[in-house]
Amino acid sequence: MKSERNIVIIGCGAGGGTAAQFAHKVDRKAKITIFEQSQYPQYSKCGLPYVLSGIVSSFNDLIEFSQEWFSKNNIDLFLNTTVEKINPNKQMIYAKKDGNIIEKEYDSLIICTGGKPFIPPIENMKTNGVFSVRTIEDIEAISSFIKKGKNAVIIGAGFIGVEMADNLHKIGMNVAIVEALPSILPTVLDADMSKLVLDKIPENISIFTNHKALKIESENKKINKVLIKDISSDEDKEIDADILISATGVIPETELAKKAGCKIGETGGVIVNNKCETNVKNIYAVGDCTEYVDFVTRQHVPIGLGSIAVRQGIIAGTNAAGGEYEMPDGVLQTSASKLFGIEIASVGPTKNSIKKLSIISGKYSGSSLLSYFPGGKPITIKVSADEKTSKILNAQAIGDKAAQRINTFACAILAGMNVETFRKLETAYAPPVSPTLDAETLVCDIVSLKLNRKR
Amino acid sequence: MKSERNIVIIGCGAGGGTAAQFAHKVDRKAKITIFEQSQYPQYSKCGLPYVLSGIVSSFNDLIEFSQEWFSKNNIDLFLNTTVEKINPNKQMIYAKKDGNIIEKEYDSLIICTGGKPFIPPIENMKTNGVFSVRTIEDIEAISSFIKKGKNAVIIGAGFIGVEMADNLHKIGMNVAIVEALPSILPTVLDADMSKLVLDKIPENISIFTNHKALKIESENKKINKVLIKDISSDEDKEIDADILISATGVIPETELAKKAGCKIGETGGVIVNNKCETNVKNIYAVGDCTEYVDFVTRQHVPIGLGSIAVRQGIIAGTNAAGGEYEMPDGVLQTSASKLFGIEIASVGPTKNSIKKLSIISGKYSGSSLLSYFPGGKPITIKVSADEKTSKILNAQAIGDKAAQRINTFACAILAGMNVETFRKLETAYAPPVSPTLDAETLVCDIVSLKLNRKR
Numbered sequence: 001m002k003s004e005r006n007i008v009i010i011g012c013g014a015g016g017g018t019a020a021q022f023a024h025k026v027d028r029k030a031k032i033t034i035f036e037q038s039q040y041p042q043y044s045k046c047g048l049p050y051v052l053s054g055i056v057s058s059f060n061d062l063i064e065f066s067q068e069w070f071s072k073n074n075i076d077l078f079l080n081t082t083v084e085k086i087n088p089n090k091q092m093i094y095a096k097k098d099g100n101i102i103e104k105e106y107d108s109l110i111i112c113t114g115g116k117p118f119i120p121p122i123e124n125m126k127t128n129g130v131f132s133v134r135t136i137e138d139i140e141a142i143s144s145f146i147k148k149g150k151n152a153v154i155i156g157a158g159f160i161g162v163e164m165a166d167n168l169h170k171i172g173m174n175v176a177i178v179e180a181l182p183s184i185l186p187t188v189l190d191a192d193m194s195k196l197v198l199d200k201i202p203e204n205i206s207i208f209t210n211h212k213a214l215k216i217e218s219e220n221k222k223i224n225k226v227l228i229k230d231i232s233s234d235e236d237k238e239i240d241a242d243i244l245i246s247a248t249g250v251i252p253e254t255e256l257a258k259k260a261g262c263k264i265g266e267t268g269g270v271i272v273n274n275k276c277e278t279n280v281k282n283i284y285a286v287g288d289c290t291e292y293v294d295f296v297t298r299q300h301v302p303i304g305l306g307s308i309a310v311r312q313g314i315i316a317g318t319n320a321a322g323g324e325y326e327m328p329d330g331v332l333q334t335s336a337s338k339l340f341g342i343e344i345a346s347v348g349p350t351k352n353s354i355k356k357l358s359i360i361s362g363k364y365s366g367s368s369l370l371s372y373f374p375g376g377k378p379i380t381i382k383v384s385a386d387e388k389t390s391k392i393l394n395a396q397a398i399g400d401k402a403a404q405r406i407n408t409f410a411c412a413i414l415a416g417m418n419v420e421t422f423r424k425l426e427t428a429y430a431p432p433v434s435p436t437l438d439a440e441t442l443v444c445d446i447v448s449l450k451l452n453r454k455r
Numbered sequence: 456m457k458s459e460r461n462i463v464i465i466g467c468g469a470g471g472g473t474a475a476q477f478a479h480k481v482d483r484k485a486k487i488t489i490f491e492q493s494q495y496p497q498y499s500k501c502g503l504p505y506v507l508s509g510i511v512s513s514f515n516d517l518i519e520f521s522q523e524w525f526s527k528n529n530i531d532l533f534l535n536t537t538v539e540k541i542n543p544n545k546q547m548i549y550a551k552k553d554g555n556i557i558e559k560e561y562d563s564l565i566i567c568t569g570g571k572p573f574i575p576p577i578e579n580m581k582t583n584g585v586f587s588v589r590t591i592e593d594i595e596a597i598s599s600f601i602k603k604g605k606n607a608v609i610i611g612a613g614f615i616g617v618e619m620a621d622n623l624h625k626i627g628m629n630v631a632i633v634e635a636l637p638s639i640l641p642t643v644l645d646a647d648m649s650k651l652v653l654d655k656i657p658e659n660i661s662i663f664t665n666h667k668a669l670k671i672e673s674e675n676k677k678i679n680k681v682l683i684k685d686i687s688s689d690e691d692k693e694i695d696a697d698i699l700i701s702a703t704g705v706i707p708e709t710e711l712a713k714k715a716g717c718k719i720g721e722t723g724g725v726i727v728n729n730k731c732e733t734n735v736k737n738i739y740a741v742g743d744c745t746e747y748v749d750f751v752t753r754q755h756v757p758i759g760l761g762s763i764a765v766r767q768g769i770i771a772g773t774n775a776a777g778g779e780y781e782m783p784d785g786v787l788q789t790s791a792s793k794l795f796g797i798e799i800a801s802v803g804p805t806k807n808s809i810k811k812l813s814i815i816s817g818k819y820s821g822s823s824l825l826s827y828f829p830g831g832k833p834i835t836i837k838v839s840a841d842e843k844t845s846k847i848l849n850a851q852a853i854g855d856k857a858a859q860r861i862n863t864f865a866c867a868i869l870a871g872m873n874v875e876t877f878r879k880l881e882t883a884y885a886p887p888v889s890p891t892l893d894a895e896t897l898v899c900d901i902v903s904l905k906l907n908r909k910r
Contacts, residue, residue, distance in 0.1 A: 014891070047827060047886045056886075061827035159885075307884035310891050328879050336883035345883045372502060372516040403883040404859035407893065408866050411880055415870035424783050425866055428791035428800045428858040429762035430614075431502045431511075436469070436765050438862065 005030040007320050008093055008106035010083045010256065014306050015287030016112030017042030017065055018313030019320070020075045026321035033076040033104060035083050035095045040136055041067050046306050048139045049160070052146075053167035059136045078102070086111075086260035088280050108282050108320035111257050111270065112313070115250035115288035115304070120155055122226075122246075123215035129223035130216060130244045133160055142245065149242025150174050153226045155213050157184035159337045161247035162197075165205055166339050176206040176239050178213045178228050187353075188335055188346040192363070193382050193396045200340050211237070216244060250304055252289045265291045267302045274327040276316035284316040295330030295413065296348050296393050297355075305335055334410045336403040345406035348394025348413055351384060358387035360454065362446030366439050368400035373431045381405060381443040383419065390418040390451050392444075405440055419444040419451065460485040462775050463548055463561035465538045465711065469761045470742030471567030472497030472520055473768030474775070475530050481776035488531040488559055490538050490550045495591055496522050501761050503594045504615070507601075508622035514591045533557070541566075541715035543735050563737050563775035566712050566725065567768070570705035570743035570759075575610055577681075577701075578670035584678035585671060585699045588615055597700065604697025605629050608681045610668050612639035614792045616702035617652075620660055621794050631661040631694050633668045633683050642808075643790055643801040647818070648837050648851045655795050666692070671699060705759055707744045720746040722757045729782040731771035739771040750785025750868065751803050751848050752810075760790055789865045791858040800861035803849025803868055806839060813842040815909065817901030821894050823855035828886045836860060836898040838874065845873040845906050847899075860895055874899040874906065 007023050009016045012034045020032050043062040050056040070077040081097040086109065093109065095102040117132035119125055131142050146152070152168050154161045157179035165175045177184070183191040184198060184207060201207060208228060214236075215227040226241045252269040254262070262278040262285065265271040269291030276284045287309035294301045303309060308331055318325040336345035351361065361384040369376035379399035385392050395409035412422050423444035429436045462478050464471045467489045475487050498517040505511040525532040536552040541564065548564065550557040572587035574580055586597050601607065607623050609616045612634035620630045632639070638646040639653060639662060656662060665686045672680040672693075681696045707724040709717070717733040717740065720726040724746030731739045742764035749756045758764060763786055773780040791800035806816065816839040824831035834854035840847050850864035867877050878899035884891045 044825060044827065044886065046884070047825070050828070050886060055829065056827055064825075064827075305884070307881060307891050311879065311881070328876070328881070332881040334881045334883045336885040336888045338885060338887035343888055345888070347881075347883070370499065370502070370519075372499065372511055372519075373505070374510065401856050401859045403885070403888045404856045404863070407880070407882045407895065408859070408863040410882065411863050411866045411872070411877070412870070414876065414880060415867070415872055417866070417870055421783070421869065422866070424766065425862070425869060426762060426766065426783070426787040426789045426802075427862045427865065428789045428802070429501070429760070430791040430793060430858070431499065431505060432793040433791045433798055433800070433858045436762050440862065 005321065006105055006107045007032045007110070008104055009034040009110045009112060010093070011112035011114055012036035012042050012077060013045070013112055013114050013287060013309065014042060015309035015313040016110065018310045019110045019112065019286055019317035020070070021065070021073070022314045022317030023321040024073055024075055026318050026323040030321050032074070033078070034070070035078045035081045037080070037082050038135065039079050041065055041070060041077055041079065043136065044306070045134070048133060048136070049163040049167045051139055052143060052164070053170040059140070062136070083256060086256055088260045088283060091282060106282070108284065110316045110320055111262070111283060111285040111289060112287050113253040113256060113289045115252050117246060118249045118251050120213065120246060120248045122155070122213045124218065125216065125246070127216045127218045127223045128221055129242065130246065132246050133164055134250070142243065145243055146173065148222070151240045151242045152176070153178060153239055153241040153244045154247055155244065156247040156249065157207070157209065158187060158247060158249065159185065159335065162339050163337060164245055164247060169202060169205055174204055176208060178208045178211050178226070180210070180212050180231065182210045184209060185344070187350065189344070189396050190351045190382060193380070193398060196380055196398050197339060197342065197344060200342055202340065250288055252291070252302060254289050257285060257289065265300045267291045267300050269302050274329070275319045276312050276327065277319070284320055286312040286316045292327070293330040294349060295328065295332050297353065298330070301331065301333070303331065305333065307334070328414060332410050332413055334406060336406065342398060343400070343402040344398050345403040346394070346396045347406050347410045350394065354384070354393060357393070359384045359393060360387050360447055360450045362443055362450055364439050364443035364446055366435070366442065368434065370431055370435050379405070379439045381439050383409070383443045383447050385419045385447050385451065387451065387454060390420055390448070392417060392419055392422060408440055419447045423448050460776065461560055461562045462487045462565070463559055464489040464565045464567060465548070466567035466569055467491035467497050467532060468500070468567055468569050468742060468764065469497060470764035470768040471565065473765045474565045474567065474741055474772035475525070476520070476528070477769045477772030478776040479528055479530060481773050481778035485776050487529070488533070489525070490533045490536045490548070492535070492537050493590065494534050496520055496525060496532055496534065498591065499761070500589070503588060503591070504618040504622045506594055507598060507619070508625040510622070514595070517591070538711060541711055543715045543738060546737060561737070563739065565771045565775055566717070566738060566740040566744060567742050568708040568711060568744045570707050572701060573704045573706050575668065575701060575703045577610070577668045579673065580671065580701070582671045582673045582678045583676055584697065585701065587701050588619055589705070597698065600698050601628065603677070606695045606697045607631070608633060608694055608696040608699045609702055610699065611702040611704065612662070612664065613642060613702060613704065614640065614790065617794050618792060619700055619702060624657060624660055629659055631663060633663045633666050633681070635665070635667050635686065637665045639664060640799070642805065644799070644851050645806045645837060648835070648853060651835055651853050652794060652797065652799060655797055657795065705743055707746070707757060709744050712740060712744065720755045722746045722755050724757050729784070730774045731767050731782070732774070739775055741767040741771045747782070748785045749804060750783065750787050752808065753785070756786065756788065758786070760788065762789070783869060787865050787868055789861060791861065797853060798855070798857040799853050800857040801849070801851045802861050802865045805849065809839070809848060812848070814839045814848060815842050815902055815905045817898055817905055819894050819898035819901055821890070821897065823889065825886055825890050834860070834894045836894050838864070838898045838902050840874045840902050840906065842906065842909060845875055847872060847874055847877060863895055874902045878903050
């Protein structure tokens, strides 16, 4: 056996950077090399919209680990370097930097190639003024372009689309959001819950749900209008647009992995097991280029969350370096955002994504404090449970400490807890902090009563 | 069978009031009668300290359900009425109001007699200016007395003692807290965690931990000094005192129950099962007059939390009215407070209370947000696990959203989850809301590593 373990990582995003750090933690002698296509080491993609509004003051702030950090920790980081081929038999990779080929042997390879923006089928997407939201470069480009006019059109009402709307609105833009589905935030909230967010959206943000963007029109080689169609009525509309931002999701970047023989799953991501191993010997994959099992539906789902990419990075890095660490038996897809000052969080698949089960849902709205204590804030929670087993399947929250409340439900789902047990959860009570019975348990009372009526 | 169910409740505190409401919900035809010794219907005892500082503007605000509410809901509430005897064979109670005897038959009786302040063995406790903190009357008396001088001495550094200190400090009093144990908040925080709270206590609040109050001295028939002793050095000290507030815990009020044949447990409370039934047929007991099993230690513990009293009220009321609802298999003693602006929360027994197990603890301090995002607040969490099974036994948190974070641990303890599973919990991440990996999981990483080293 060689004295040193060679770990090669392709991509220095959240997954790749984290994998490197944990591999280094587990095996201090391991030789770790990262190849990153862009000019930046690991940075927070989720922070990008906030640079636009100035809440985060510079792109540099988003860089979580600098090139110096990696070099101090004996991790070789090659920036501006593209891996062009993997030879899984020789356990070699071939990369290119400044026209030079770099050959590198590996004992373990971790593929963290991430994803690329899905480009929606809108006519003239190559018009000047059309952008995606994925990288520092994207936001830099948007940032310089928004000086040219006040009207922004965003395609896609997922978290990123609405976060972009919030941040553009903060700097005085007029924003229109176009979403083909009937409600906003469709992958994280049921329609009735997303309606509550809709009610909080400022008036000068127009929402076109159930609308499809068809065509971009330009004037002086620059976008000036977007043609959209109302899906129900077939009516065509035109919206003024000085900039268009496409936020319609991400496609796993799997070309290298596929060529190396890695199996690709039904959602287009590299299939990995609970150690983040692919089917190819000594090749791991992590993050947005992968797919994994959903804990609740047992269906494969694409990995699109930074928090999961980081967890997978820990697992792949640890295992590649000879340690032991495994993913839970599925992803919960716990996610959150703060939009227009309101916290929103969700765990588990939305009602629409749970296809095979009969489910019972309940919703509770109340205050975060007892009515006599000043400072209470609204909180709404919705929970769905399996009609047969009464197991909690998902939870969605809007308002006070929504994310932390959803984390409690994440714990319950991970434990396979049913609503009858959860409703009796002894939550912390103190007048300045939280009510005698938390909204978490009260919503489960409602679901539980509904379940009993069905029986 | 009679057409109407007769439910009698002794005591209209959180437990009794709630029992009445839920009995009424379950059986709309039931005849429900509450006898309450004081002049007030159900009010929030936990809110009392905040009336003193004016955060809550009046005692009336604390009344959660008015006499009108009860009468509207067909619940007979007798205030200023003392139940003097229970005859469990005839299923009758005998009460006294304005010198008149009221006799009342019951099908189910719910005893919610609460607790009375423990009076510490300090010489001259009957001096003018010495108070307990238990009722509206207590706070009214304190409120009028504090005008007589600026120096307050509080005996007992539990949540109530320190909350009183916080609120008295807010209105300009000099406060000294005397606690016989070596650390503050000893029943909810391990000593190392309570040290973090100590560091935040304003300078003009003096803390005398490891000190025993011996004697109250008076001048002009009014308290003016407290003599205390340093338990380690045996040194005697004198503290100026214009008022003394005793907050040294509560003794279950069980006289009526005992005379009716209810078994009293090792901690002095009425023993109840998971339906809140006592050993006497058709007699339930609820709240501070009872004791129950601790979920983690399996030892009996007194019920001292309003949230548990309310839960027991729901359970006793539901069962007494013919419904079905059971307590979980033990209490978690989840609790919280906000002291000097900092949220503090705890679930499970403190390290000192876990006697029979080998336990491993870990502590994590970090920020509530990633460093690049403005507004992050400190959060410290400590978790202990059973060395053998790695099950989570307790968790304590100080700082950002401590109570909600502790609720997640409460869920984990209730589910019997171990730290290895919890550390992989997928928590919600968004830059303005919470970090990529929450402090909750990071502290479990630390405990888990320590456990592995032991193996």
